[in-house]
Amino acid sequence: MKKLSMKDIVIIAMIGAVIGVLFTFMDGMYTPLSNLLGPILIAVTFGIYALSALLPAVLFNKPMSALLGAVFAAGINILTGSPYGIHIMVAGICQGLAVEVAMFITKYKKFNLLSFIISSILITLFVTTRDYFVFSFGALTFNVKVITVVIRVISTFLIGIVVSKLVSSALSKVGLLSYEK
Numbered sequence: 001m002k003k004l005s006m007k008d009i010v011i012i013a014m015i016g017a018v019i020g021v022l023f024t025f026m027d028g029m030y031t032p033l034s035n036l037l038g039p040i041l042i043a044v045t046f047g048i049y050a051l052s053a054l055l056p057a058v059l060f061n062k063p064m065s066a067l068l069g070a071v072f073a074a075g076i077n078i079l080t081g082s083p084y085g086i087h088i089m090v091a092g093i094c095q096g097l098a099v100e101v102a103m104f105i106t107k108y109k110k111f112n113l114l115s116f117i118i119s120s121i122l123i124t125l126f127v128t129t130r131d132y133f134v135f136s137f138g139a140l141t142f143n144v145k146v147i148t149v150v151i152r153v154i155s156t157f158l159i160g161i162v163v164s165k166l167v168s169s170a171l172s173k174v175g176l177l178s179y180e181k
Contacts, residue, residue: 003063004063004064004065004068008060011176012059012068013068015059015069015072015167016052016068016070016076017073019052019055019073019076020074020075020076020079021077021080022048023049023073023074023077023082024077024080024081026045026048026049027082027084039148040151043148043152043155044151044155046127046152047160048155048159049091049095049127050120050123050159051159051160051163052069052092052096053066053069053070053092053095053096054116054123054160055167057069057102057103057111057119058165058168059164059167059168059171061108061109061110061111063100063103064100066096066099066100067093071089071093071096073092074088074091074093075092090134094127094130095123095126095127097126098119098123098126099123101118102122103115105118116157116160116161120154120156120157120160123156124153127152128148128149
């Protein structure tokens with residue numbers, strides 16, 4: 001199992017910075033959309049937030065890649081004005097750890113369908129646990145909680161696969177991922 005190189009870390013930081021800015025843009029829309037759509041439909045966007053951990057894991061598949069990506073994105077999100085403050089860092093750590101656990105379970109082999117399934121489930125469980133205590137997720141009815149969790153898992157899985165594969169392909173085409181991993 002190889003360690004992250006300095007080049008890997010710099011690329012993960014750049015990806016984290018871009019995703020962190022995207023998160024800040026989304027933060028401005030989240031509350032109005034949440035009020036409009038409610039807890040069930042807003043869960044469709046959940047997978048976008050998981051990209052900060054999933055994308056580095058897909059690109060590098062090395063220990064700490066997911067956690068670093070999520071922490072970099074959360075840090076940039078906070079520095080660019082997220083109204084959610086430290087809760088963003090907690091979510092980032094939850095997402096990063098969830099993907100790291102999934103990669104450990106699959107022994108850091110190629111990030112595949114099983115890795116995406118395990119990651120999607122763990123990200124949802126870890127972040128929803130935080131939401132239960134911080135954002136009153138527990139106040140929702142049982143049915144709403146179950147439907148929301150299912151939508152979050154599906155959103156994370158679908159958005160994670162589609163975006164990660166597209167970005168991975170694009171970065172490979174421009175030669176950014178052509179070096180020895």
